[in-house]
Amino acid sequence: MSYFSTVDKIKYEGVTTENPMAFRHYNPSEVVMGKTMKEHLRFGVAYWHTMTQDGSDPFGSPTNIRTWVGSTPMETAKNRVEAFFEILEKLDVEYFCFHDVDIAPEGNSLGEFFNNIDEITDLFKEKMDQTGIKLLWNTANMFSHPRYVNGAASSNSAEVFAFAAAQVKKGLDISKKLGGANYVFWGGREGYESLLNTDMKFEQDNIARLFKMAVAYGEKIGHKPQFLIEPKPMEPSKHQYDFDAATTMAFIQKYGLEGDFKLNLEANHATLAGHTFEHEMNVARCYDALGSIDANQGDMLLGWDTDEFPTNIYDTTLAMYEILENGGIAPGGINFDSKVRRSSFEMEDLLLAHIAGMDTFARGLKAAAKLKEERFFDDLKDKRYASYNDGVGARILSDQETLESLTEYSMQNGDIKLESSHLEFVKSRLNDYLV
Amino acid sequence: MSYFSTVDKIKYEGVTTENPMAFRHYNPSEVVMGKTMKEHLRFGVAYWHTMTQDGSDPFGSPTNIRTWVGSTPMETAKNRVEAFFEILEKLDVEYFCFHDVDIAPEGNSLGEFFNNIDEITDLFKEKMDQTGIKLLWNTANMFSHPRYVNGAASSNSAEVFAFAAAQVKKGLDISKKLGGANYVFWGGREGYESLLNTDMKFEQDNIARLFKMAVAYGEKIGHKPQFLIEPKPMEPSKHQYDFDAATTMAFIQKYGLEGDFKLNLEANHATLAGHTFEHEMNVARCYDALGSIDANQGDMLLGWDTDEFPTNIYDTTLAMYEILENGGIAPGGINFDSKVRRSSFEMEDLLLAHIAGMDTFARGLKAAAKLKEERFFDDLKDKRYASYNDGVGARILSDQETLESLTEYSMQNGDIKLESSHLEFVKSRLNDYLV
Amino acid sequence: MSYFSTVDKIKYEGVTTENPMAFRHYNPSEVVMGKTMKEHLRFGVAYWHTMTQDGSDPFGSPTNIRTWVGSTPMETAKNRVEAFFEILEKLDVEYFCFHDVDIAPEGNSLGEFFNNIDEITDLFKEKMDQTGIKLLWNTANMFSHPRYVNGAASSNSAEVFAFAAAQVKKGLDISKKLGGANYVFWGGREGYESLLNTDMKFEQDNIARLFKMAVAYGEKIGHKPQFLIEPKPMEPSKHQYDFDAATTMAFIQKYGLEGDFKLNLEANHATLAGHTFEHEMNVARCYDALGSIDANQGDMLLGWDTDEFPTNIYDTTLAMYEILENGGIAPGGINFDSKVRRSSFEMEDLLLAHIAGMDTFARGLKAAAKLKEERFFDDLKDKRYASYNDGVGARILSDQETLESLTEYSMQNGDIKLESSHLEFVKSRLNDYLV
Amino acid sequence: MSYFSTVDKIKYEGVTTENPMAFRHYNPSEVVMGKTMKEHLRFGVAYWHTMTQDGSDPFGSPTNIRTWVGSTPMETAKNRVEAFFEILEKLDVEYFCFHDVDIAPEGNSLGEFFNNIDEITDLFKEKMDQTGIKLLWNTANMFSHPRYVNGAASSNSAEVFAFAAAQVKKGLDISKKLGGANYVFWGGREGYESLLNTDMKFEQDNIARLFKMAVAYGEKIGHKPQFLIEPKPMEPSKHQYDFDAATTMAFIQKYGLEGDFKLNLEANHATLAGHTFEHEMNVARCYDALGSIDANQGDMLLGWDTDEFPTNIYDTTLAMYEILENGGIAPGGINFDSKVRRSSFEMEDLLLAHIAGMDTFARGLKAAAKLKEERFFDDLKDKRYASYNDGVGARILSDQETLESLTEYSMQNGDIKLESSHLEFVKSRLNDYLV
Ligand SMILES: [Co+2]
Ligand SMILES: [Co+2]
Ligand SMILES: [Co+2]
Ligand SMILES: [Co+2]
Ligand SMILES: [Co+2]
Ligand SMILES: [Co+2]
Ligand SMILES: [Co+2]
Numbered sequence A, B, C, D: 001m002s003y004f005s006t007v008d009k010i011k012y013e014g015v016t017t018e019n020p021m022a023f024r025h026y027n028p029s030e031v032v033m034g035k036t037m038k039e040h041l042r043f044g045v046a047y048w049h050t051m052t053q054d055g056s057d058p059f060g061s062p063t064n065i066r067t068w069v070g071s072t073p074m075e076t077a078k079n080r081v082e083a084f085f086e087i088l089e090k091l092d093v094e095y096f097c098f099h100d101v102d103i104a105p106e107g108n109s110l111g112e113f114f115n116n117i118d119e120i121t122d123l124f125k126e127k128m129d130q131t132g133i134k135l136l137w138n139t140a141n142m143f144s145h146p147r148y149v150n151g152a153a154s155s156n157s158a159e160v161f162a163f164a165a166a167q168v169k170k171g172l173d174i175s176k177k178l179g180g181a182n183y184v185f186w187g188g189r190e191g192y193e194s195l196l197n198t199d200m201k202f203e204q205d206n207i208a209r210l211f212k213m214a215v216a217y218g219e220k221i222g223h224k225p226q227f228l229i230e231p232k233p234m235e236p237s238k239h240q241y242d243f244d245a246a247t248t249m250a251f252i253q254k255y256g257l258e259g260d261f262k263l264n265l266e267a268n269h270a271t272l273a274g275h276t277f278e279h280e281m282n283v284a285r286c287y288d289a290l291g292s293i294d295a296n297q298g299d300m301l302l303g304w305d306t307d308e309f310p311t312n313i314y315d316t317t318l319a320m321y322e323i324l325e326n327g328g329i330a331p332g333g334i335n336f337d338s339k340v341r342r343s344s345f346e347m348e349d350l351l352l353a354h355i356a357g358m359d360t361f362a363r364g365l366k367a368a369a370k371l372k373e374e375r376f377f378d379d380l381k382d383k384r385y386a387s388y389n390d391g392v393g394a395r396i397l398s399d400q401e402t403l404e405s406l407t408e409y410s411m412q413n414g415d416i417k418l419e420s421s422h423l424e425f426v427k428s429r430l431n432d433y434l435v
């Protein structure tokens, strides 16, 4: 059965096409800087936003029309697998991501939940074998159920910690079963609603404990996905411990997790934390910890996570530039953690919105490659930092100077001449690279 | 000569006084939890806001009337010393803080600047000997001069790095001379105006280099103040590397500086970074890095650093609670990094504003002590985390559990019962502790 | 049947009580400035947060335990009436507020919905007659149903406008039936998700049209409640037309609605719009349009509407000061548009949270009355604006001056001497009024 | 004498040029939708940012190298006139804007200030006659001097009100002398630092008084520039009364100023108020009050006015679209209220930055024209609001319906079918219009 029977596989048709169901910029097989676009971009579709998000918001009921809803939760779950792989194939997307609760009903017990997961992941495996589509990452939802009201690993209840541990174990089991490349932790309730009743250190110690258990279990079962932590500053909790990339790196270092953990960075989480997306990616690169990205965009004037499909070409250009600087994003990918607007409630919007996001990232890739090939930023920075190439600069970099030797140097050095950054010119010229 | 000849030493007169030049809550010798208020609070006055701030803002000229302005920069500098110690004595404040450029004119060369500093610090030393007043911390201003337009240690110019190093050496020399308890780094330009022309990793490596030179020099001269980094997210730079407490801890750990560096936390910097002050202090405590605090408050609806004198009793109560939990703030202190509003332009406002801040912190101390003595938060948390005292909780804390054992446990464990936090009740009861 | 059988009517017991189910500050019969607290405060309970809010959030399922859920929607609806009036009586609250959809199931047609409303409002009427409890205001929910995805009166669909009109008619009918004192419009979807596809002027014209129809209908049926518009800047829509008090006054004036419309101001909406609550109330007073208030508080570091119960005594003091300046809030009231935190999920939290809010407003009333009685702000302002009492100031106020006459005056006038505001002193002294 | 002797008049050279001192997109004589670019764009240069801004910020000293600084304030003032008109001519800009204090030293008395203004405006007049360059608008700076610490017309001091009136009179006199097209009021101190000591209504009444005096004086001297109010929410004051476009329209209506006053909207002020620039322009259009614009851009993650040169092509496209919809911006213009970054401190940056801004607006104009010509938004909206073209929709628009008739209609009307907005598709397609 087809859920999008009137739509063929989406093809690249270029900017002149009038067909909305076509790529205007994303050309999977086009070679950019020695690799195909598909290899560079490693797109993933998110199960939650695409298959289970219903268009509701805190002030409104569901709007989304979804033709896969069946008469039982399990029937719906199975229909979704069918529809999901149709979407992936029609979009020519190679990767996908999911939470445990997205794919299977929780039932009435942990055992029933796990059985449901097994049944659905069997279907996944079948589809993956048929299509070559791969699991970018999976994760356990440890924030929606009321038991997680005060956190999962950071809960004040040891029983809740134990339940979370069981979900993580299952998550790693299905990661192994499906050959998952990464495994993600996003701690939506790992934080606090009020500091007044919270022991922050106790809770963070426990989070580290769960992470170490996960590493140990992965080793035991001989499956080592790249572990990723996804920072977000707030929402749903008033404060979440993994506020941003740097905060998460402080945590990772404190608990000695550098060997096993990198970051999964989301654009909208970056801006909620007061940073640009490219900043967060750059921070991660400073710590050699850029693992994967959640592609979306926020509204800079709104204080919550809107998870919009990325359509801003400045953002995707600078994000793709960071990825090129990183030597690519593999084994991570570009996962559309994006949801259709509440008014884009038709089935076909799922395709249109992903096309929009993929085209915008394709534009970003092409612009970033041009910037790289023409050495726009490289030349700028080489010139800017040139004083460190020799003389006192070189001696500083090789740790041959001290406060005393530099005081002597400065006592004799005359007025320092600096050069203008011409930042306005730089920003205007950047516009000429956007394509 | 006296600059406040009509004002005597400020005394505690209690809430019934009509005298504005009196403490209504701060009673230096009053004993709270076994220590005098003065010992607990370790107040410091900031040279910059009190002696050199002129009331100008980006849209307006100076408003402040200051009677110590002389006919030459050096005469003014000397008058300021006189006036400053009069203020400290009249307020009964034991500590002070300054930047190098606050106290002495920069002159026309580094040599001249250092000579000026020597002359003024000689006066300081004399005054300190006479009065028993002590240096809480000093620092080098490496952000105001045009040479620092692109940073100091993070500058693209090695010559600028060298100049900064010379200022830091001098800063440590005068710290030794005056017996400074701490030495602070605040990197107002250690960050970027635009990421487009910035090599963040290169710049942060260089900042760490300067810090290590400082540690080495301190060891060499046999003077080891507690080094402190003061986080601030933005302003003047678009982004500053020491964004907040956690970000700074990531940096400190990355470069192995834990042994020598702690944090100097400012209330207004906390809120600009999206955190409460008590949150930042709590984060620092998690890393055993609460060094000292800059007492002030921001306007929660404004996006820049207003550095207002602290008058909010919620904030000071929760800040003092963190200090009590920390076992005190020594060798750090409570430095009023606060400036009078532009409309509070008279000389006497300098005293009135510090009285306001000191009274508000005294209220905070008393409220925090009561909360501690009555175990308001302690009992709340003990009860809340009780599930970790034995059984599966205790086994988790002692690292005896694994994902597998916890899965087994959860499979058999029934529905989890949680208790309400009654947060509204908690918040309302907190009001009864404010005094 | 009782839903809170273990709790008696809440009584004032003062600050020494250990009983959590008691007022510590709200003493209904205590006389303050010539009126009882109850007369001053005119508290209202909100049906939506108290009876239908379930503890869910965008990332989590319901947590709230509610014992009134029956086996059919209509049975639940009836149980809620019972429980609601029990809450009102136990809290000694005289007013209540509701949306149409809060009280009765929408059923399968507009006709069925209206029948359900009739049935439930019959029960209301009975209870009101028995208890003397009154309707502060009701409103029509024209934002939750998917039909309102693009607005109600501002919808691009005329059919949706018509549907909204039908709900408003019913709203006015039940307002008449229950003797409602006010009728509120909050336009959660009267705004836009994207300006790209929006005709702002067209949409606002239509909103004014609906308002005029409501006024006309009220006149026709001989029921004239005070119409109120509740501003909110954003959420759920990206932008809502009634952004804040001033924006709404621009709208009201443009469409000539001043005679019939005032404002219902909410604390959390104020701060989301970048204002303090007291600012919004003061703006409304400038336009003689302070109608009623929605009492709650937001988190100043979060960008969404948290609708917390008010527990900040600064906020309630300044809000009550505005109300005293306004000569009271009647025929409006103080409606708790506040919801229990997701972790306060027990039935008794509904009482505890209202007690917290009522006590905090009682504190605010007492502090505001003291400020008023001791003329703290009045004296401050009289002195501050004294230059307008005579001379050139008086001539300006009586419109006797011109640019030319004032130029002449200024040419001869010497340097202008201003006085310090001593703002830090003012803020510190304010603390002494908080009780 | 030339201040930019190595630079010829800037010419359009297209995107292939390597010459930084050339327009890549702005081609003054190119015809777009029937008018030349120059006629559409009506660019203005701001005297303050270009001639008197020095690169200082609240934490740093001046950085800007300016070769026009002479040995006396008046000599500098005269050099600036020379340099300014050289800049205008080299940039081919037809309009300019200034504050009184930008152009002439304030001297020691109001009389001396006015004489200085007379002398400088004589030079202006000469230059204007020679070059054909015109005055877009002037204004009086009533916020920088310490006398304005508490406001100008809103000051608590009647003497200050009088002084402000004198400045406004002089401003109108020179507006007449120079043939100014508009006259602007920006009230940087017309607001409050604290509501605690402020009588908002009193102050706003006085602001309206000053405005009415200005209108009367203009009539008297037979010079009627378009009066403009420039909204800004905060900074330097904590709150400014002209918060945003809508707030200012509320004020304008309240005091009956609609006939004489329109708005001067600034991009960075829009975002500080929580709005997009296009939103503010659209609001102004709803009130028929779009007067002129201040072209710049802010940093969406910073909470203060950065006044950056506009380089974002989304922003300029949507701003130009509003201007096209408005039938042009005349008699207003596009004034670069933009300053070079502190690191762009060389003289040539003044040209480079304006070129960047002009090119970005030229891109915006071309993109907006294409959107208009291809009816991209027009078709979208026509389709979207089609239900109002006939039937019940048309009857609503012609005020033939009532709550009762619409209830009857809705009772019989079946389920309402809405169409998806396909917003993601719309946003992605918009990218194809950017040029
Ligand atoms: Co994500
Ligand atoms: Co998100
Ligand atoms: Co500080
Ligand atoms: Co500060
Ligand atoms: Co409300
Ligand atoms: Co609300
Ligand atoms: Co402007």
Ligand SMILES: [Co+2]
Pocket: D266, D268, D269, D305, D306, D307, D337
């Ligand atoms: Co501006």
